[in-house]
Amino acid sequence: MSRLLRATALMVLVAACGSSNNTAPRNLDDACSIVSQRPNYLRAMRSTERRWGVPVHVQMATIYQESKFVSNARTPHRYALGVIPMGRQSSAYGYSQALDATWDEYRQNTGHRRAQRDDIDDATDFMGWYMSQSTEDLGISRSDARNQYLAYHEGRTGYTRGSYRNKAWLLRVAGEVSQRAETYNRQLLSCGR
Numbered sequence: 001m002s003r004l005l006r007a008t009a010l011m012v013l014v015a016a017c018g019s020s021n022n023t024a025p026r027n028l029d030d031a032c033s034i035v036s037q038r039p040n041y042l043r044a045m046r047s048t049e050r051r052w053g054v055p056v057h058v059q060m061a062t063i064y065q066e067s068k069f070v071s072n073a074r075t076p077h078r079y080a081l082g083v084i085p086m087g088r089q090s091s092a093y094g095y096s097q098a099l100d101a102t103w104d105e106y107r108q109n110t111g112h113r114r115a116q117r118d119d120i121d122d123a124t125d126f127m128g129w130y131m132s133q134s135t136e137d138l139g140i141s142r143s144d145a146r147n148q149y150l151a152y153h154e155g156r157t158g159y160t161r162g163s164y165r166n167k168a169w170l171l172r173v174a175g176e177v178s179q180r181a182e183t184y185n186r187q188l189l190s191c192g193r
Helices: 002-018 031-037 039-052 056-067 100-110 120-138 145-161 168-190
Strands: 077-080 084-088
Touching: 031 039, 031 056, 031 168, 039 056, 039 120, 056 120, 056 145, 056 168, 100 120, 120 145, 145 168
Parallel strands: none
Antiparallel strands: 077 084
């Protein structure tokens, strides 16, 4: 019996040490507070900015909109007749809410095969890769948070077709992403980040 108890205690300890922090930082309206609480976020975003040219504030505003900085964020479940679970709305997962197929494309194209969507370094690198391609393919400036978000949400093909034009709610959200990016930029400049 004591072996079982020791084994159980060891398993609990290992599980506790291996668990990740899936909670969002406090005060998501303050970029300085976010990077003060999670300096690894700023390091990851700066690395992405150097590699792909996507500004930190554009990345932050997109992550806020997609996952509210929750590493293991998922889309809600769908229900038939209001009670029968039918699976999730999409395969979107992690900080960047990347879909399975797009994430696989990123890993293949960048050679980053072990990348994980719930890792901030990988998630921001993915966003930089995706937005950089939107710049190359669609001519959207890397600092244009509104249009980068529209292309991110709808996919580049959907953006090209203008699928967002008939979605008033999405146009409103894209405007909010743009405003948040401007706010985050001002805040980061004011706190010397």
